[in-house]
Amino acid sequence: MNLDKRILLLRHKKGVHVMFSIYNSLFSKEELSHYLRIAKETIKRNINNEDENYILNIGEEGFLSYLLNEYQIDYISIKEHEAHSEIIVEEVSAEYFPNHLYGVNPGRTYKQNVVYFYLPIEGRSELFFCRPSTFTSVFPRAALRGENIIFKEIQFNQTAEEINEEYISFVHLLKTYINFTNKDLEEFNKTLEGFIRDVFLTRKRDILKRKEMEAALIVPVRIKESVSQTFSIPTPKMKKKINVKPSLKLNDQNFEPTPTLANDTYASILRIINDMGKEFERKPSVYANKGEEDLRDHFLMLLEPHFEGSATGETFNKKGKTDILLRHNGNNAFVGECKFWKGEKSFLKTIDQLLGYLTWRDSKTAVIMFVRNKDFSSVLKIAQSAISKHTNFVRFNNREDDTWLNYTFHLNGDKNKELQLALMMYHTE
Structure with missing residues (x-):
C-alpha cells in the first residue's frame, strides 16, 4: 500500500475520527541553506540596530559571547525512548483500502483500526521542514504537531509485527534526515563566532570613524538628548538556557574615547x-x-x-x-x-x-x-x-x-x- 495514503491528517466527527487529507513530507519545504542565510541576516540586522553607545561601551568579549549563545542553533533530535502509541477506530475513506483485498464502494467510509505513533522532538520544530544540503529521493511523511511527530498506520490485514516494521523503517529514514540536517547545523555553528565578531567589529569601527570625523568638524555636532538609559534582557527561548544580555552602568551610557595602546x-x-x-x-x-x-x-x-x-x-x-x-x-x-x-x-x-x-x-x-x-x-x-x-x-x-x-x-x-x-x-x- 502507498505510504502517502497511510499517513493522513484527521478531524473529529461524532466521536469518530474521519480522514481528510495527506500528511506533508518532512525536510522538503524550504532549503535549509536559505533558512540559515536568513538567520545570519537577522543577526547582522540586530547588531546594527544596537544603540551606538552600547556598542562602544559594552565589554566586547562578554557581548560576543552573549550573541554566540543567543544565535547558535541547537541540533534537532527525536526522543525514541519517550515514544508512545495508541489505536483508534476511525472512519477511513474507501480510496485508502487495498482494492484486491476489500470490496468497498467509492465515496464511502468504513471503520478501521488506526495505529498512531508519537515521537517527541527536540530542537526548533521548523527545522524538520527544511531540506538539508544532502537528501535522497524519499522524504519521511508524517504530521508535526507541537512537540511531536505523528506517524500512523491504518491496520488492514497487517500483523503487529508488520506494523512495527513500518514504524522502524520510518524512524530509520527520519533519523537519516536528522543527521543530514545536524551536519549542516554543525557547519553553521562553526562559522558563527567569526561572523558575529566581524559584524560587531565592523559596526564599532564605523561608529568610531564617524565620531572622529564629528570631533574634527569646526562646527560641533548636536548631541541627541534622547539617549536610551535602559537595555532590555531578551526573553529566553524554550529549551535554551537563560542568556542574559550584558548591560551598561548608567554612567557608561555616553561614550568618551580613551587613548589606548594600539x-x-x-x-x-x-x-x-x-x-x-x-x-x-x-x-x-x-x-x-x-x-x-x-x-x-x-x-x-x-x-x-x-x-x-x-x-x-x-x-x-x-x-x-x-x-x-x-x-x-x-x-x-x-x-x-x-x-x-x-x-x-x-x-x-x-x-x-x-x-x-x-x-x-x-x-x-x-x-x-x-x-x-x-x-x-x-x-x-x-x-x-x-x-x-x-x-x-x-x-x-x-x-x-x-x-x-x-x-x-x-x-x-x-x-x-x-x-x-x-x-x-x-x-x-
Whole structure:
C-alpha cells in the first residue's frame, strides 16, 4: 500500500475520527541553506540596530559571547525512548483500502483500526521542514504537531509485527534526515563566532570613524538628548538556557574615547619581553642568581629605547607598585608584573595584584613568571588550568608560542571594561 495514503491528517466527527487529507513530507519545504542565510541576516540586522553607545561601551568579549549563545542553533533530535502509541477506530475513506483485498464502494467510509505513533522532538520544530544540503529521493511523511511527530498506520490485514516494521523503517529514514540536517547545523555553528565578531567589529569601527570625523568638524555636532538609559534582557527561548544580555552602568551610557595602546604596539612590547625571556633560558649561568628586580631591569633596558613614552620600574599606580609601567602622554599604556613561580595560589595572587593596580584606562597587561622548577611542563599546565578559574577571566584568545598565551580579562568590578592579559613564562633554572 502507498505510504502517502497511510499517513493522513484527521478531524473529529461524532466521536469518530474521519480522514481528510495527506500528511506533508518532512525536510522538503524550504532549503535549509536559505533558512540559515536568513538567520545570519537577522543577526547582522540586530547588531546594527544596537544603540551606538552600547556598542562602544559594552565589554566586547562578554557581548560576543552573549550573541554566540543567543544565535547558535541547537541540533534537532527525536526522543525514541519517550515514544508512545495508541489505536483508534476511525472512519477511513474507501480510496485508502487495498482494492484486491476489500470490496468497498467509492465515496464511502468504513471503520478501521488506526495505529498512531508519537515521537517527541527536540530542537526548533521548523527545522524538520527544511531540506538539508544532502537528501535522497524519499522524504519521511508524517504530521508535526507541537512537540511531536505523528506517524500512523491504518491496520488492514497487517500483523503487529508488520506494523512495527513500518514504524522502524520510518524512524530509520527520519533519523537519516536528522543527521543530514545536524551536519549542516554543525557547519553553521562553526562559522558563527567569526561572523558575529566581524559584524560587531565592523559596526564599532564605523561608529568610531564617524565620531572622529564629528570631533574634527569646526562646527560641533548636536548631541541627541534622547539617549536610551535602559537595555532590555531578551526573553529566553524554550529549551535554551537563560542568556542574559550584558548591560551598561548608567554612567557608561555616553561614550568618551580613551587613548589606548594600539594592538600592534602591544604585540611589539610582548615580543621584546619574550625575546629577553628566551635569552634568560638560553644563558642560565648569567641569569641564574638574579632576583625579580634584576630580571625586570633587563626588560626595561630593552623597552625604553623602543618607545617614545617612558619605561619605569616600581612606579606607584593606583593601589600599589607594579614592576613594568609604560606611560605615554600621561596615560598608562602597558602594565606588567614580574614574579617567580611559587605555586598556583601565589600565581593567582599575582594576577589579583596586577588587576589591583589597574585603572579604567589600563587595557594592555602582562604577567611574567620566572620558573625555577625542574618540571617546567607541569608548571605550564597548572598555570593554564588555574588562570581560567580566575573570577575576572573572560576567554582564552590564542597561543603565540609554548610559553606565551594571550587572554581577555575584565577589570575589577566592571565586566564591560575588558583588558588584554598576556601570560609569559620562562624557565630560569
